[in-house]
Amino acid sequence: MKGDRRAFLKSAGVAGTIALAGCISSTDDSGSTETPTDEPTETTGGEETATQTEEQSTSTADSEVNVGMVYATGGLGDKSFNDMAQRGAIEARDELGISFDQAQPETNSDFKPAQRQFAQETDPNYDLISCIGFAQTDALKENASRYSDQHFMLVDSVVEADNVANYVFKEHEGSFQVGHLAGLLTSQQFSTANAETSGDSTTLGFVGGVKAPLIEKFQAGFEAGAKYANENIEVQSSYIGSFNDPTAGKEAAASMYDSGADIVYHASGATGLGVFQAAKEKGKFAIGVDADQSKSDPDFKEYILASMVKRVNTAVFEAIESEVNGEFKGGSVITLGLERNGVECVYGQTLGSEIPQSVKDKITQSREDIINGDISVPQKP
Known part of the structure; x- marks a missing residue:
């Protein structure tokens, strides 16, 4: 017994x-x-x-x-x-x-x-x-x-x-979707009440927690999606070494914004709260992870374009x-x-309605193409 x-x-x-x-x-x-x-x-x-x-x-x-x-x-x-x-x-x-x-x-x-x-x-x-x-x-x-x-x-x-x-x-698949979104928006002029893209940026950012094969799947998918939107895009990446260091997350994201990134995606747990703080201070955009962070962290809903929701x-x-x-x-x-909605690109509760429908249509199409096998998403950067 x-x-x-x-x-x-x-x-x-x-x-x-x-x-x-x-x-x-x-x-x-x-x-x-x-x-x-x-x-x-x-x-x-x-x-x-x-x-x-x-x-x-x-x-x-x-x-x-x-x-x-x-x-x-x-x-x-x-x-x-x-x-x-x-x-x-x-x-x-x-x-x-x-x-x-x-x-x-x-x-x-x-x-x-x-x-x-x-x-x-x-x-x-x-x-x-x-x-x-x-x-x-x-x-x-x-x-x-x-x-x-x-x-x-x-x-x-x-x-x-x-x-x-x-x-x-399949974190890489959901990350491809938000990377595709970021690549499309950073390649055009996009502005909201509190943040904006420069209109001609070819730089995005990724902040990871601990560097490990799992977290690298987020980075790889994000980079692939961004380049799918615009092959000239480069993604700056930084691994903090912790899932619970918002201060370091903020410093890394701020450096990326200062280097020309309009949008930073994070896969770093509580460290990512610092990414949102940097986005707010810089008047730029961020992409959340795991939960719809425009809802779970509403203080930053004006800066969170979307989240790569992972339905743990x-x-x-x-x-x-x-x-x-x-x-x-x-x-x-x-x-x-x-295919089972285990991962998904979920638009922010405030900014989702401001994203052009033409962009959303392209995100919908790339989702179908990934599921059908027409797009193969890498799992390593």
């Missing part, structure tokens, strides 16, 4: 525990998150530590399925990747009656104990542990082997194990739904691309 195995492991003194508490943040329909006011608490067990934010309980009185959420570094409140993952769990709670708890590791070394604590816990037993982000891969390889009867799901990477359901996205919430919800229905997809790799 899973509970008996966990009890044995605990009595044997397995290292790596964290305090777990039922916790969620409330979200509205747009996916924006109310950042919790409680400070993170940290408990050390053995040689490893993990951090979790305690908020209000997620418990559902008659819940039969419990889920543990282990977020990427940067945590909740990034108005992007982690918040979208949490949104999927909230949707599952509201529609399927599950309960979930969540851990917010601060560093990559926290992933292993965070996953492990959920796997060891007996009150409640966690039916599914959702591991959000490619950086959790190595930790999950070890934990999936150690806890072979525990179900896990992983976003953005693949662990080949019968107890892991893997969800990956869909992956989380589908994994939980499969668990609830007794149809856990262990050992599988589920891919979400343009």
